[in-house]
Amino acid sequence: MQNKNEELIKSKNISLEEYGILKKTYKQLFEIYLQNKVDLKLYDNKIKNSDLDFGIGHPTKSNLINDLGEYLGLNYIYIINDFFIEKLSINELNELRKVYQEKKYNINTIMMIEKTYKDVLNNNFVNGKYINEPFNRCYGPVIPKNFALSDSLVIKIIFGKNTKQYDDTEYLVNAKAKTSFLNILCNDLKKGIEENLGIRVTILREKVLR
Secondary structure: OOOOOHHHHHHOOOOHHHHHHHHHHHHHHHHHHHHHHOOHHHHHHHHHOOOOOOEEOOOOHHHOOOOOOOOOOOOOEEEOOOOOHHHOOHHHHHHHHHHHHHOOOOHHHHHHHHHHHHHHHOOOEEOOEEOOOOOEEEOOOOOHHHEEEOOOEEEEEEEEOOOOOOOHHHHHHHHHHHHHHHHHHHHHHHHHHHHHHOOOEEEEEEEEOO
16 A cells, blocks of 8 residues: 655655665654553453454455564554654654664654654645545555544454364354454454554554464
8 A cells, every 4th residue: 555645755855775774764663652551461461361362463465564563572462553754844853864873763753753743644645735634544454444534543453363273163152252352452442542642543453373
C-alpha cells in the first residue's frame, strides 16, 4: 500500500533510502509513545497467558508489516499503519534525523511525536491530493473485515494455529471461546487507546494457518 506524496517528498530533499530510515525511526518513536500511554504488553500477555491455545502467528508482508517498521516486540499485537513522514516540517524531519544519527531521543522528540502522529498516520493521499473526510482503506486482502477509516490507528491481532489436537466438538468450543475472549480484549484495548490518544482505533484480527 503506497500512498505517499512523491512530490512533497522530493520538495523536502528526502531520498528514497532516507525516507525508509526516517519512517522506521518515526514508527519506533511512536511505539514508545503509545506504550507509555497504554500498556500493550499487558494485553499481549493476556492473550499469551490465556488457556485458549493462541498459537504464535509470525507476521509476513501480507500482514503489511515489512522492513520499514519494527513491531513492538510482542507476540500478537501489531501496528500495521503506514507512516507518512513527508507531512512533517523540515524542522521535524531534522529532529528525526538527529534521533537516528545519535541513537537517542529527548522530551522534544516525544513532543514532536505527540503533535504530529494523527496527521502522519492519516492515510488520506489519493490521486494527487489530500482528502479531509475519513474514507475506507483496506489493510490486507479485499474483504470487509480488513477495512478501516483512513484516519484510524490500525492494530492487528495476529495469532497462529492451535498447538494442541482437538476433535471437531472441542475445536468449535475453543474457536467460540477465542472469539468471545478477543471481543472483550479488543473492545477494552480500543477504548484505552482512544481515551488516552484521542484517535480513532480499528482492531483487526487474523489467524495465520501455517
